[in-house]
Amino acid sequence: xxxxxxxxxxxxxxxxxxxxxxxxxxxxxxxxxxxxxxxxxxxxxxxxxxxxxxxxxxxxxxxxxxxxxxxxxxxxxxxxxxxxxxxxxxxxxxxxxxxxxxxxxxxxxxxxxxxxxxxxxxxxxxxxxxxxxxxxxxxxxxxxxxxxxxxxxxxxxxxxxxxxxxxxxxxxxxxxxxxxxxxxxxxxxxxxxxxxxxxxxxxxxxxxxxxxxxxxxxxxx
Numbered sequence: 001x002x003x004x005x006x007x008x009x010x011x012x013x014x015x016x017x018x019x020x021x022x023x024x025x026x027x028x029x030x031x032x033x034x035x036x037x038x039x040x041x042x043x044x045x046x047x048x049x050x051x052x053x054x055x056x057x058x059x060x061x062x063x064x065x066x067x068x069x070x071x072x073x074x075x076x077x078x079x080x081x082x083x084x085x086x087x088x089x090x091x092x093x094x095x096x097x098x099x100x101x102x103x104x105x106x107x108x109x110x111x112x113x114x115x116x117x118x119x120x121x122x123x124x125x126x127x128x129x130x131x132x133x134x135x136x137x138x139x140x141x142x143x144x145x146x147x148x149x150x151x152x153x154x155x156x157x158x159x160x161x162x163x164x165x166x167x168x169x170x171x172x173x174x175x176x177x178x179x180x181x182x183x184x185x186x187x188x189x190x191x192x193x194x195x196x197x198x199x200x201x202x203x204x205x206x207x208x209x210x211x212x213x214x215x216x217x218x219x220x221x
Contacts, residue, residue, distance in 0.1 A: 001177055003028040003170075004076035005037040006069070008083040008094030009120075012039075016159055017120045020148060021082040023163040024118060027170025028078070033177075036076075038069060041093045045069070048099040055208040058103060066100050074109060077177050078145075080170075081137065082118035085129045104140055106201055107214050108194050111141035114177045116169055119149035126151055139193055143183050145173045 005025045009015035018039075025035040043065035053061050060066060073079060083090035090098075104110060115137045119129030130147030137144055148169050150162035175181075198215055205212040 001033045001077045001174065002075065003033045003035050003078045003080065003173065004072055005035065005080040006073075006082065006094075006097075007037060007039045008041065008081070008091045008097070010041045010091065010093060011084075012041075015084070016150070016152060017082050017084045017118060019159065020118045020120065020150070020162055020166045021080055023166035024080045024082075024116065024148065024170040024173070027167035027172075028080075028174045029170075030167075031171045031174035033078075033174045036072065038072065040069065040097055041091075043069060045093075045096050045100065047096055048102070052207070054103040055106065055204070055211050058210040058214075060100065062100070066097070069097070070101070070104075073104075076113065078114045078116075078173050079137075079142070080116055080118060080173070081133045083129050083133065085119060085121035085123075085126055088125070088128050089132060090129055098136065101140070103211065106197050106208070106211050108141040108197055110137070111190070111194070113142045114145055114173055114181075115142040116145040116173055117147040118166065119147065120152065121149070122152050124151045124153070138186065138189060141190060141194065143176070143181070143186055143190075145169065145176050 005021050007018050007021050009017040029035045045066050046062045046064045083094045117130045117133035119126040126149030134144045148166045150158045201211045
């Protein structure tokens with residue numbers, strides 16, 4: 001089993017987001033999973049230019065580090081996405097990555113994966129990040145195990161408590177993958193999302209050749 005952690009805080013080793021992400025991964029490792037941490041801020045990932053070539057061919061025209069990270073995401077059994085709250089959303093580095101993943105959402109390529117999120121904030125609203133990331137991961141087809149975070153204004157005890165919760169979340173993530181836990185309410189939502197994107201691709205079958213052929217190979221199930 002492989003769990004991939006993606007850190008989108010630009011603060012390097014001073015990052016509290018990174019500290020919590022590592023705690024989740026430590027929990028996953030303690031439960032028997034192989035883990036890997038990628039710092040997206042150290043990668044060269046260019047902005048999406050909306051050319052839609054990936055819809056047609058399945059490949060991005062940009063020549064950068066995106067494919068390196070994307071391949072790791074596709075290969076992982078579970079993922080942890082982590083970002084601080086910058087002006088009520090994720091960092092620019094995380095959003096740049098997300099915007100390059102249209103092919104993944106149209107083809108629902110993360111179905112069968114289990115994921116969770118980490119968020120931090122100077123004020124009390126770290127959940128703006130965890131809610132956003134968890135909602136996004138569901139749109140990619142993932143089951144969402146949960147989210148963890150803390151406010152920097154709450155003092156050192158808050159980060160200590162959050163690290164403990166993060167460690168437990170990592171263990172839960174691995175256990176859910178191991179037993180293939182069925183989140184019934186999420187499954188119903190995932191099925192609706194999947195149906196939506198199938199219809200969207202079929203509507204654009206003349207332009208989105210790769211994605212249309214992908215669903216054809218799956219016989220639209």
